[in-house]
Amino acid sequence: MAAPRGKASLRRLTKRSQFLRAARGNRAGRPSFALHAVAAAGAEPGIGLTVSKQVGNSPQRNRVKRRLRAAVRACASAFQPQHDYVLIARREALDAPFGVLVGDLEKLIARVDAPPSRASRDGRQNRGPRKGP
Numbered sequence: 001m002a003a004p005r006g007k008a009s010l011r012r013l014t015k016r017s018q019f020l021r022a023a024r025g026n027r028a029g030r031p032s033f034a035l036h037a038v039a040a041a042g043a044e045p046g047i048g049l050t051v052s053k054q055v056g057n058s059p060q061r062n063r064v065k066r067r068l069r070a071a072v073r074a075c076a077s078a079f080q081p082q083h084d085y086v087l088i089a090r091r092e093a094l095d096a097p098f099g100v101l102v103g104d105l106e107k108l109i110a111r112v113d114a115p116p117s118r119a120s121r122d123g124r125q126n127r128g129p130r131k132g133p
Contacts, residue, residue: 009044010044010045010046010047010072010076010079011042011044011045011046011047012046012047012048013046013047013048013084013086014048018040018046018048018084019048019050019086021038021040021084022036022037022038022048022084022085022086023036023086024038025037025038025039025084025112026038026111026112026113027112028108028111028112029108030104030107030108031090031092031096032089032090032092032093032096032100032101032104033068033087033088033089033090033093033101033104033105034087034088034090035085035086035087035088035105035108035109035112036085036086036088036112037083037084037085037086037109037112037113038083038084039082039083039084040082040083040084041082042082042084043081043082044081045079045080045081045082045083045084045085046083046084046085047072047079047084047085047086047087048084048085048086048087049065049068049069049072049086049087049089050086050087050088050089051064051065051068051089052089054091055089055090055091055093055094056091056094060094061089063094064089064093064094065089067093067094067098067101068087068089068093068101070098071098071101071102071105072087072105074102074105075102075105075106075109078105078106078109078110079109080109080113083113085109085112087105
């Protein structure tokens with residue numbers, strides 16, 4: 001669990017361009033949601049939520065949004081300053097226990113904020129030897 005830094009304030013992402021910028025950054029996923037993160041100019045972390053119609057009807061989407069907002073508040077101290085984060089909900093977020101949502105979010109925050117591995121910095125992936133003629 002992240003160490004509390006006092007009351008963390010979070011900035012809300014509202015513009016489409018902010019969401020598109022975050023989509024070009026680091027990303028990681030879990031069954032309930034995906035997290036995108038990118039460095040930003042704002043002093044406090046920016047948070048955006050995306051819940052598409054694939055998640056369900058209007059009451060289900062609203063419930064997922066409320067659950068994810070509560071998970072974000074529970075993990076507020078783990079978000080890094082000067083970064084924007086976008087949570088993209090999946091249908092599994094409807095039924096997942098709240099503790100699992102919070103735990104997954106903490107793990108994903110640490111994962112997207114970690115420095116890239118040497119292989120990804122060099123542009124290589126660990127896929128094994130190439131097969132060819």
